[in-house]
Structures are given as structure tokens and as C-alpha cells.
Amino acid sequence: MKRPTQRDGGGRRRNEQRLGGGLSLAAxxxxxxxxxxxxxxLIKKQKEFYKNAKLISKxxxxxKQQNQSSNPPQFPIPKEGGDDANDAPKLHSKKKRIAPSLKEEYEKKRAEDEKAKKEREAIxxxxxxxxxxxxxxxKDLREKMFKKTRSGQPVMKYRIQHLLETALESSNK
Known part of the structure; x- marks a missing residue:
């Protein structure tokens, strides 16, 4: 049996002092x-809620934008006689003048885009x-350069031919 020494007790006291005693159970x-x-x-739930709210508002x-774009603005219906009757044909005629020019512009742009696309594809x-x-x-050059004889020696014919070609190309430049 081992007897507790003074040294063991002293170390325990020092540890308690260093740690400031222990916390009580209540504390x-x-x-x-x-x-x-x-x-x-809870944080995950809140994030999901905000994300859904954002999507709903979007x-x-x-x-709302689709409803506005699909329903053209309502023009007042002109009555027989009066100023409104004179203004209506003018609005209508302007609209007819604008539409063909827009259509022509669209056709021109489309033709240019098609032409550019064909040019890109050709390039x-x-x-x-x-x-x-x-x-x-x-690939052909590689096959020739790696050709071997029956005994496993490289075929020098193609290698020398390649050296001559490169030498001639460099001298021509």
C-alpha cells in the first residue's frame, strides 16, 4: 500500500489555487x-424563410411586368365629331409608318448576324x-522517325531526310 505523501497533497492544493477552486454545482x-x-x-429556418420571401417578391x-407588357395601354375611344375624331387617324398613320421601318431594320440586323455567323463558322x-x-x-513523321529494322535498329533514311528538309527550310528563310 502506498502512503499519501505531503508532496501529493501540496500539488493538489497548488492546482486548486491555480484554477481558482472549482465551480460549485449550482454555478x-x-x-x-x-x-x-x-x-x-433556427438559423437555417430563418435563412430558408428569407430566401422564399425573396423568391416570392421576385x-x-x-x-406584374408581364401583365403590363401583355396589356397594351388603353387609348380613349374617339367619339364621332369633336377633336378626338381628328387625332385618331394621325396616331394610326404614324404607327403604320414606324412598323415597316422597324421591320426592315430587324431584317437587316438579322441578315448581318446570319452573315457574321456563317463567316465565323467558315473560319x-x-x-x-x-x-x-x-x-x-x-503523325506520319513520327511513325517514320520511330521505324525500326528487323534487328531493332532505327531506320536512318527518314531521319536523314528530315534533317535535310529542316536544313533547307532554315536556309530559305
Missing amino acids: FANAKSRNTGYNPA YKRLK IQAKREEREKSEARR
């Missing part, structure tokens, strides 16, 4: 029961063909 319970305001479930705004197609040709050329 501990009171500290744990205090509400910090952090509740992840939906209502879009609905892309030309680049693709160029790339395919160069890849085929490189």
Missing part, C-alpha cells in the same frame, strides 16, 4: 443553462481542317 448548472442565442436549426414583380472550319492536316503530317 455550473447556471452557466450551462444560459441561452447564447446560437441555434443552428415572382410577383415578374408577374472555324478552316482552322479545324488546318489542324487536322498538321496532326496527320506530324
Whole structure:
């Protein structure tokens, strides 16, 4: 049996002093029961609520815009005689003049867009063909450069030919 020494008791006392004694059970319970305001479930619920409210307001705004755009503004119906009857044909004739010019502009723009699109496609197609040709050329050259004889030695004919071609190209530049 081991006897408690004075040293063990002294260390315990020093630890208690350093820690400031222990919390009483009542103080501990009171500290744990205090509400910090952090509740992840509640925070998630609030975020979802605000998100839904935002979506609903956006939906209502879009609905309102669609209703305004689909219902053209109501013009007063002209009565026989009076000033309103004279103004109505003028409005109508202006509208007829504007519509064809807008249509022509739209057709011009559409034709220009189509033309630009065709040009872009032609450029892309030309680049693709160029790339395919160069890849085929490189693949062919690679096959020739890696050719081996029956004994496993490299075929020098193609390598020398390639060296000559590169030398001629560099001298021409």
C-alpha cells in the first residue's frame, strides 16, 4: 500500500489555487443553462424563410411586368365629331409608318448576324481542317522517325531526310 505523501497533497492544493477552486454545482448548472442565442436549426429556418420571401417578391414583380407588357395601354375611344375624331387617324398613320421601318431594320440586323455567323463558322472550319492536316503530317513523321529494322535498329533514311528538309527550310528563310 502506498502512503499519501505531503508532496501529493501540496500539488493538489497548488492546482486548486491555480484554477481558482472549482465551480460549485449550482454555478455550473447556471452557466450551462444560459441561452447564447446560437441555434443552428433556427438559423437555417430563418435563412430558408428569407430566401422564399425573396423568391416570392421576385415572382410577383415578374408577374406584374408581364401583365403590363401583355396589356397594351388603353387609348380613349374617339367619339364621332369633336377633336378626338381628328387625332385618331394621325396616331394610326404614324404607327403604320414606324412598323415597316422597324421591320426592315430587324431584317437587316438579322441578315448581318446570319452573315457574321456563317463567316465565323467558315473560319472555324478552316482552322479545324488546318489542324487536322498538321496532326496527320506530324503523325506520319513520327511513325517514320520511330521505324525500326528487323534487328531493332532505327531506320536512318527518314531521319536523314528530315534533317535535310529542316536544313533547307532554315536556309530559305
